[in-house]
Amino acid sequence: MDELATKVIDIIYAAAIKIKEQLKTKKLVVSTKSSRTDFVTNIDTQIQGFIIDEFMKANRGYQVLAEEGSYNTLNELTGKVLIIDPIDGTNNLILERQNFCIMVALYENGEGKYGFIYDVMADNLLWGGPEVGVHYNEGKIRSVPNLPLSEGLVGFNSAIYRRNAYRAHQIGDESLGVRMSGCAGYELMNLALGRRVAYISNLQPWDYAAGKVILETLGLKVTNIYGNALKLKDRELFIAATPLAHERILELIDSIK
Amino acid sequence: MDELATKVIDIIYAAAIKIKEQLKTKKLVVSTKSSRTDFVTNIDTQIQGFIIDEFMKANRGYQVLAEEGSYNTLNELTGKVLIIDPIDGTNNLILERQNFCIMVALYENGEGKYGFIYDVMADNLLWGGPEVGVHYNEGKIRSVPNLPLSEGLVGFNSAIYRRNAYRAHQIGDESLGVRMSGCAGYELMNLALGRRVAYISNLQPWDYAAGKVILETLGLKVTNIYGNALKLKDRELFIAATPLAHERILELIDSIK
Numbered sequence: 001m002d003e004l005a006t007k008v009i010d011i012i013y014a015a016a017i018k019i020k021e022q023l024k025t026k027k028l029v030v031s032t033k034s035s036r037t038d039f040v041t042n043i044d045t046q047i048q049g050f051i052i053d054e055f056m057k058a059n060r061g062y063q064v065l066a067e068e069g070s071y072n073t074l075n076e077l078t079g080k081v082l083i084i085d086p087i088d089g090t091n092n093l094i095l096e097r098q099n100f101c102i103m104v105a106l107y108e109n110g111e112g113k114y115g116f117i118y119d120v121m122a123d124n125l126l127w128g129g130p131e132v133g134v135h136y137n138e139g140k141i142r143s144v145p146n147l148p149l150s151e152g153l154v155g156f157n158s159a160i161y162r163r164n165a166y167r168a169h170q171i172g173d174e175s176l177g178v179r180m181s182g183c184a185g186y187e188l189m190n191l192a193l194g195r196r197v198a199y200i201s202n203l204q205p206w207d208y209a210a211g212k213v214i215l216e217t218l219g220l221k222v223t224n225i226y227g228n229a230l231k232l233k234d235r236e237l238f239i240a241a242t243p244l245a246h247e248r249i250l251e252l253i254d255s256i257k
Numbered sequence: 258m259d260e261l262a263t264k265v266i267d268i269i270y271a272a273a274i275k276i277k278e279q280l281k282t283k284k285l286v287v288s289t290k291s292s293r294t295d296f297v298t299n300i301d302t303q304i305q306g307f308i309i310d311e312f313m314k315a316n317r318g319y320q321v322l323a324e325e326g327s328y329n330t331l332n333e334l335t336g337k338v339l340i341i342d343p344i345d346g347t348n349n350l351i352l353e354r355q356n357f358c359i360m361v362a363l364y365e366n367g368e369g370k371y372g373f374i375y376d377v378m379a380d381n382l383l384w385g386g387p388e389v390g391v392h393y394n395e396g397k398i399r400s401v402p403n404l405p406l407s408e409g410l411v412g413f414n415s416a417i418y419r420r421n422a423y424r425a426h427q428i429g430d431e432s433l434g435v436r437m438s439g440c441a442g443y444e445l446m447n448l449a450l451g452r453r454v455a456y457i458s459n460l461q462p463w464d465y466a467a468g469k470v471i472l473e474t475l476g477l478k479v480t481n482i483y484g485n486a487l488k489l490k491d492r493e494l495f496i497a498a499t500p501l502a503h504e505r506i507l508e509l510i511d512s513i514k
Contacts, residue, residue, distance in 0.1 A: 037433050091434055095410050096452040122379075153352050158435045161418070162426055169419055176294050177348055178415045180437040195353040 002132050004059070004106070008116055009127065011054045012102050015047050015086070016120045022046075023097055030094055039090050044068055048086035051104065055082055062106075065232075067206045077232055081107045085206040089183030097121070101185030105209035110232070112213030117185045126189045128214050134192060144194050144218050149245040152197030153177050155187035160200060166225055166237070167252045168200065174248070184208065191215055191240055198241035198249060200225070205232040211240060221246035225253060259389050261316070261363070265373055266384065268311045269359050272304050272343070273377045279303075280354060287351055296347050301325055305343035308361065312339055319363075322489075324463045334489055338364045342463040346440030354378070358442025362466035367489070369470030374442045383446045386470050391449060401451050401475050406502040409454030410434050412444035417457060423482055423494070424509045425457065431505070441465065448472055448497055455498035455506060457482070462489040468497060478503035482510060 022028075022043050029042040048068045056062070059082075065074045066084035074081065082104070087093055089100035098121040106114040106129075114129040126141075128134030134141040154175040161168045161178065172178040175197065181187060187199040188211030201207075209232060212222045224230055225237035227250045239249060279285075279300050286299040305325045313319070316339075322331045323341040331338065339361070344350055346357035355378040363371040363386075371386040383398075385391030391398040411432040418425045418435060429435040432454065438444060444456040445468030458464075466489060469479045481487055482494035484507045496506060 091410070095433060096447070098452075153348070153439075158429070162429065162435075172415070172419065176352060177439055178419075178437060179439060180435060182410075182434055182436060190353070195355075 005114055005116075005127065005129075005132060007058050008055070008104055008106070008114065009125065011051055012104060012116055012118045012125070014054070015050055015102055016118060018050060019043055019047060019087075019093075019102075019120055023093075028094060037091065039094055040068065041087070041090060041094060043093065044087045044090055047102070048084055051084050051086060051102075052082070065205060065209075067204065072204075072206075077107060077110045079109065083107060083206050083209040083232075085185070085210075088185040088207060089181075092182050099181060099183050099186055101183060101189075103185050103206065103210040105206075105213055107209065107213075107232070112209070112216065115210030115213035117189050117210050117214070119186060119189065124189065126192055126214060128217055130213075130217050134214055134217050136193065141192060141218060144192065144220060144242065146219075146242045146244050147194075147197050148242075149174050149197055149248040151176065152242075152245065153179050153190075153195065154245075155179050155181065155190065155196050155199040155201075157201035158182075160202060160237075166200070167255070170252055171198070171200070171249055174252075184211070188215065188240060191220060192218055197245040198239060200249070201238045202235060203238040204235050205230075208238055208240070215240050219243070226250075262371055262373075262384065262386075262389060264315050265312070265361055265363070265371065266382065268308055269361060269373055269375045269382070271311070272307055272359055273375060275307060276300055276304060276344075276350075276359075276377055280350075285351060294348065296351055297325065298344070298347060298351060300350065301344045301347055304359070305341055308341050308343060308359075309339070322462060322466075324461065329461075334364065334367045336366065340364060340463050340466040340489075342442070342461075342467075345442040345464060346438075349439050356438060356440050356443060358440060358446075360442050360463065360467040362463075362470055364466065364470075364489070369466070369473065372467030372470035374446050374467050374471070376443060376446065381446065383449055383471060385474055387474050391471055391474050393450065398449060398475060401449065401477060401499065403476075403499045403501050404451075404454050405499075406431050406454055406505045408433065409499075409502065410436050410447075410452065411502075412436050412438065412447065412453050412456040412458075414458035415439075417459060417494075423457070424512070427509055428455070428457070428506055431509075441468070445472065445497060448477060449475060454502040455496060457506070458495045459492060460495040461492050462487075465495055465497075472497050476500070483507075
């Protein structure tokens with residue numbers, strides 16, 4: 001197996017053990033960031049630090065873009081970049097103690113090389129990239145059925161669905177049902193597994209960097225809500241979908257005008 | 258352990274093995290019922306038949322109320338009643354191959370005696386009743402924190418949330434987030450585990466019979482959306498919640514008038 005990928009997977013598993021220990025034995029220190037419901041915990045910060053430290057021990061020349069603290073902006077995506085969301089789904093970690101993911105991605109001059117999404121409590125690892133294919137636990141994912149919007153489930157960000165932005169209700173009505181899990185990593189994993197035809201949200205680069213590499217390797221579409229390339233810079237309105245569902249969703253959104 | 262409960266649990270585990278075999282080896286035969294997105298499969302029908310047959314071998318004098326076919330109505334809830342939802346979350350079974358439950362309840366003259374909710378693919382069993390307490394896998398659940406609406410997640414039926422019926426948006430906004438899983442059993446289990454403060458939906462008796470017994474045993478509130486007792490007769494607008502969240506939600510709904 002690929003040496004760099006093996007190293008990242010080892011770090012992720014070690015981070016997951018730390019998270020589980022913390023959840024068992026220590027008190028969660030919770031604080032809010034941008035709003036009453038935007039949480040961060042001591043675990044997010046510690047795990048991000050652990051992943052950066054462990055990765056940097058073995059690899060040189062990487063810039064870091066990561067959710068917590070001063071790592072959350074980067075002027076240029078040139079060269080090698082390590083992108084980390086230490087806990088994707090922090091509210092689920094706090095309130096459910098499950099349904100949260102560790103996400104790591106490696107980019108080179110703006111191109112995705114590797115993505116890793118690990119559902120910590122379910123112990124499901126999805127990882128891959130254009131040079132190594134896509135792997136799910138012990139297996140390999142070779143393709144995802146190109147189902148139309150009308151034949152699958154759509155994952156939604158609840159704020160978008162709530163205010164019926166971008167024809168969200170019409171998109172949901174044309175599908176076989178909407179789902180809201182509070183975890184981008186879980187929804188992106190579901191897309192790779194053929195359990196969703198689309199996921200529509202409002203995401204930061206570290207929320208989608210890993211998913212973008214993996215889903216594009218599988219031939220799925222990953223763009224902003226206008227069908228344009230994502231910039232990996234700031235928060236963007238986000239669609240990941242099968243090619244057929246992506247086309248239909250853009251048609252529906254265009255028809256707003 | 259309680260002999261009747263042991264028997265039901267044995268039947269549920271045997272049913273789950275049958276479901277997993279069917280998902281692995283056989284083609285799913287899917288048809289629609291009331292609408293384009295209301296599915297039933299050959300598995301639902303077969304599993305319901307299996308549970309009824311196995312239960313009746315060991316127990317006499319029960320009426321049956323169950324989702325599929327002619328079992329779906331009952332004039333009187335007098336005497337002993339076996340209530341079954343063979344697959345709760347059929348769309349998830351078809352489209353995700355996970356996140357569906359087997360639910361069984363035993364009632365006597367309208368009073369809940371036992372409820373059983375089994376998340377088949379996650380292998381999580383929640384069961385109990387007023388005489389035996391509430392059990393989750395190897396452990397016992399002694400109490401659920403009485404959190405207010407503002408300190409937890411709310412599970413929603415997507416149709417109710419979509420059309421903002423019963424102040425759904427305001428209820429969601431006061432909470433720490435909304436979740437939609439497409440499986441009543443999963444949401445009811447989450448309530449018993451303290452992972453939700455409320456679940457608001459539109460349910461048939463077999464969707465909530467098991468959950469009602471279990472959650473009421475734990476001191477949670479289970480009513481229709483007006484705060485009145487559920488009738489176990491037809492589809493009803495449904496709330497299950499912590500006492501504090503239940504009180505606040507009824508206040509918000511009342512304020513519509």
